[in-house]
Amino acid sequence: MSAENEGDPRHLDTLDRDLARFSNLELATNYVSRPLIGTGIALLFVMVAGIVAAIVFGEANNSFIVIMAACLGAYMALNIGANDVANNMGPAVGANALTMGGAIAIAVVFESAGALIAGGDVVSTIAKGIIAPESMGDAATFIWAMMSALLAAAFWVNIATWVGAPVSTTHSVVGGVMGAGIAAAGFAAVDWTTMSAIAASWIISPLMGGLIAAGFLWVIESQIIHKDDKIAAARKWVPILVGIMAGTFATYLALKGIKKIVKIDLQTALIAGAVIGGLFWAMMVPVIRKQSEGLENRNKSLKVLFGIPLVVSAALLSFAHGANDVANAVGPLAAIVQAAQSGDFLSAFSIPLWVMAIGALGISFGLFLFGPKLIRMVGSQITKLNPMRAYCVALSAAITVIVASWLGLPVSSTHIAVGGVFGVGFFREWDAERRIKNARLKMPDRTIYAPEERKRRKLVRRSHFLTIIAAWVITVPAAAALSGGVFFISTLLR
Template sequence: MTQEQGDPRHLETLDRDLARFSKLETATSYISRPMVGPGIALVFIIFAGLAAMLFFGQTTNSLIVVIAACLGAYMALNIGANDVANNMGPAVGANALSMGGAIAIAVVCESAGALIAGGDVVSTVAKGIIAPQSMDTASIFVWAMMAALLSAALWVNLATWIGAPVSTTHSVVGGVMGAGIAAAGFAAVDWQTMGGIAASWVISPVLGGLIAAGFLWLIKSRIIYRPDKIAAARVWVPILVGIMAGAFAAYLALKGLKKIMDIDMPSALMIGLGLGLGVWLVMIPVIRRQSEGLENRNKSLKVLFGIPLVVSAALLSFAHGANDVANAVAPLAAIVQASQTESFGDAINIPLWVMIIGAFGISFGLFLFGPKLIRMVGGQITKLNPMRAYCVALSAAITVIVASWLGLPVSSTHIAVGGVFGVGFFREWDAERRIRKARLAMPERTTYSAEERRRRKLVRRSHFLTIIAAWVITVPAAAILSGVIFFVIRAVTGS
């Protein structure tokens, strides 16, 4: 060792240099980490394009189908990032599921729903809003569907970035409408269908909120506010789980299994009633055994609602995959068919590879980008526990059944988030009611100031206003964006 190498000052300089390298490595890792998700997403989009090239073959229109497959994959990723939070958010917010467990269950159930029962609503999305015969040529129809797909994906991507759970169905509907108007004028739009969709902006969240609040009132009045909570839970929890089982059986029969078998409303209700009664009878001894040794307090009740909440989240994900995969693959399936046959007025046949792109895209989007919206829905709007989250999940299933019975179009996003709002606003009302009751019983008790009462609100008003604003502008924003994209495509292609 030389004298210079043994000099303590030389060693100090070396330590400082190594420390700088360490900090540089940490900073590089910190900066690059946010790029991992988009990088994996880009690889998936490229693979979707390669799959389209492989299955569609080398034809004159293969490039169009490859581009459409990439856009369909991009849309599926955004559906996974935004829409799936509505099913898993309440369970995660209530601590019934970890984030990793929620993502694992959702990935399996969303993919299963899309591949087993998906595709029933594809024709409605692709052709129920704009009359195909209003398009002059197949190429114009293809450009319109491509513009709709890209505009919807961009809008949902923006909504996810700002933390607003929006309806992906409404995004696609707005995209199809805007491109159709740009291509064929306002007369091409089925305004009756659009009027029903606009009505669902109000109907979905209000109905979901009222049903969720109603079940929370039932749980509070029949279980939580009873002197012996455990004894009350042994009576009511089996009934509530039976209602949940019956509601989800009818929900899945109506919305999730149409591809396998055609079930009408009376048959679905009978299936739900039979399964609900069976689950109620099975759960009586299960809840009695599960409640043994529990203390007579609210925290003990959370144990009894944990498993039903996890099951409900899984079933909601299956039904969501079956229904909302159409938002990604409907325009893509229409483009593939029009490119193959030059026909765009016939019924749409969905190739298996198109469904696989939709199913895997939703799963990848959830895995890579879903946690942000899951946290928003599960804990940032209002505080959830297993009882409240159970009410949200149950309201989603029942609202869809009621809406189907009435023939009303509804949004699963609006229902689930409306249920969260309903639970939060009911808690505010119930807290105010109990304060007034206590004040009447004890007038000398200290009352809260107006400022203190505003601070104690149980629903975050900033999130509430952001989400409502995003809901209202989703269809017009997607429509305007789609119209602009359509004109750009026409200008670039010269067709």
Template sequence: MTEKTPNNQWKTLDRDLGRIATLESATQYVARPMIGLGVALAFMVIAGLAAGLLFGASPTNWVVIAAAIFGAYMALNIGANDVANNMGPAVGANALTMGGAIVIAALCESAGALLAGGDVVSTISKGIIDPDSVSNSQIFIWAMMAALISSALWVNLATWIGAPVSTTHSVVGGVMGAGIAAAGFAAVNWPTMGTIAASWVISPVLGGAIAAGFLAFIKTFIIYQDDKIAAARRWVPVLIGIMGGTFATYLALKGLKKIISIDLGPALLIGVVSGALIYVVSAPLIRRQSEGLENRNKSLKVLFGLPLVLSAALLSFAHGANDVANAVGPLAAIVHAEEFGEFAGKVHIPLWVMIIGAFGISFGLMLFGPKLIRMVGSQITKLNPMRAYCVALSAAITVIVASWLGLPVSSTHIAVGGVFGVGFFREWHAERRIRQTSASRPAAKRIAAEERRRRKLVRRSHFMTIVAAWVITVPAAALLSGLIFLGLQAMFV
């Protein structure tokens, strides 16, 4: 029998090691989702333990522990779903990598929640349910628990199917459903619900219109100019100044409630002054950055890259300051009711409750956020830095306009509406150019109607899925909350 040569032995060893490496890679790929679930469960357990330690000993301490666990679950889902609307356009435009977007968003969301998050939250979600209609504090606690569980489950389901939904409207639906189950339809403030329903239509349409308007401006005054670089030097600092002034107003109105309460008039003045200063600073920077750039559209993307990243970071800060109460509002209400034996329309949020919300949003984003970031950033319509910049700018402006009109709007609806607005404007603009070409050049090759439909720039399947999810969010969360409340009442009351 012949012995194996050393070369054959090494080949056999290399082949076996290659098979082991392939098996390890496959195992890691399969186990990756389980790691995320494991970290999320560990965070929820830690939140429950922290609640048990910080709330103190009491016969009903387990209620607060359970509420803290579900509050952490809700915060994880907000991070997985809601934050994608701020970072999706920047990632889709290749201004940020996925890892960079997650790091920036996690830091800004946490900073916004902890530094500027409101320390007082409306536990009845802006007057949706009359507190007097709830008979006692125990019923109120189960109603808030049902609202917390149902809204978290609904946002989790929406994230799983790839639909960016409003966590604010999920909480609104949860509170409404539990209130109806506890005290009947008369407990609901229906005019307030009507205003919220109107915002479903107004906020995305307004966000889309503003984003489309800015894109039309950029195309007319920069992209279609003979000297694109000279036009960019003139107008990009103006757009950056508008962005800076808008975000200064936005943060003054929405992000600084914990520090100082500012009305719309002073906030607008702050925005105008800030915008003017930012314009003065950015003009020479853009002039220096544009030196040596070629006179083509690709060069323009460079000038919009950094402003887009900054706008995404500011949106995340403002979102953390404004929307963290969606996760911790019902939890804070339960803690207050357990501690004082009564319920109130407004309560202070303990620091440990705010920390659960802030860190939960960050963990949810890091573990489960990439799916929705890709959806918003690249799967609805193709974005570049100019289009994504229009989306970010429209989100801040729409919130300010809605505050002036007194409309309760959703940042999710506005941001995704901005993406739709940019996509549909591009479709309209492309169709108009085709018609103009056909009119001026009758002999030009015409595109068949079927081919033109195939070339639509907004994916209709995603559009219909997202709109359907928006429409059913409040009734679905309300129905789920009502059923959970009845179940809790049957088991514990």
């Protein structure tokens, strides 16, 4: 370009447009590359897990098998973090009690703490007795069956996360173990009584979670929100609800969260929970009274009083989740490690610290890299949540697990939490319809909403509801079919 054209305003305009195009291209490139960066970090973590397994095992026999299993365990842990943890943090984020960054930070800390401090208790049979290990015949068959189950479960959870469906990682592992067991030893290898109980939990756990969440929301609305003096009602009821939360979580953690440290029976846990709940109620009475001073008599003020209890409940749920569900990622891996080391696959096995660390770190990485999608789904895309509604979901999750433990039902934390969100949403629909009918009785000549408008104003998104229910129903058979296929292919390659 000639020198005399450099000062031409048209040239400057062209240069600005070119720079703008370049800037837009750079932004677009960064946007497109974000998923690639997350995938790259995830692959790096999987490779590091394999390297750690290689260092621990060295030149031992079957070291290659253990390295492969460690990589699959890391892959499964990443998917648990991307999918399962959203159930604990989604309601708090959807209610704007936590930012996405704050939710991820809290979950990373408490999930890891739960896994490393209270996780990894001795397991007598793989996947809660889904298959009889003796039916496998030899250690090599057992190892490949567990490898198939781990890969199939992780892949299924990965697919579910991609389509935006929160599914049960517990049921994915159960399905994977069942499918591999059938492929290896036939249908007789499966404990169908246990499988029937799990199938029943598909219905029982979300219904129980939904009903309990709706019940607490009914209490909050009838005793606080719809009272003339909302602040006075809140001063009475919020300490009671916080006391129930504290007692519930104390019982929950005593039963599920610290069983590696000390064994506590249900009766002792309930007594301890009642005592702790009473103490927290007494402590919260003056706190809520002081916090409520100067607040206006409206619903927005109530959100302030529920904010901190909601954040604390989300953190405690994450701790308990890490203590329990990390075994979904590393339970089969620990079984493979023991079988590869000693050839023993019939007796109980414990989870080594390095295996537990892979699970804990994998869950944290998976949440950080891929978790926001499901957090948004659970927190804001099923139904609109505020701190009161989200608090009901968190409280129902803990109570449902305790009741299920007492009844001996194998339940899914995913089904319970999402069922709680559905319960809150459908209760809001029922309550809105009830109010419209009451208003029509009082003012029969006034049109509240036309029937078509009422259909449009549904408070639970039916498309998400149907997608999630469908994903729940097919999780076990889909994981089983994938696992059986992988095991069959492995037999051809060996």
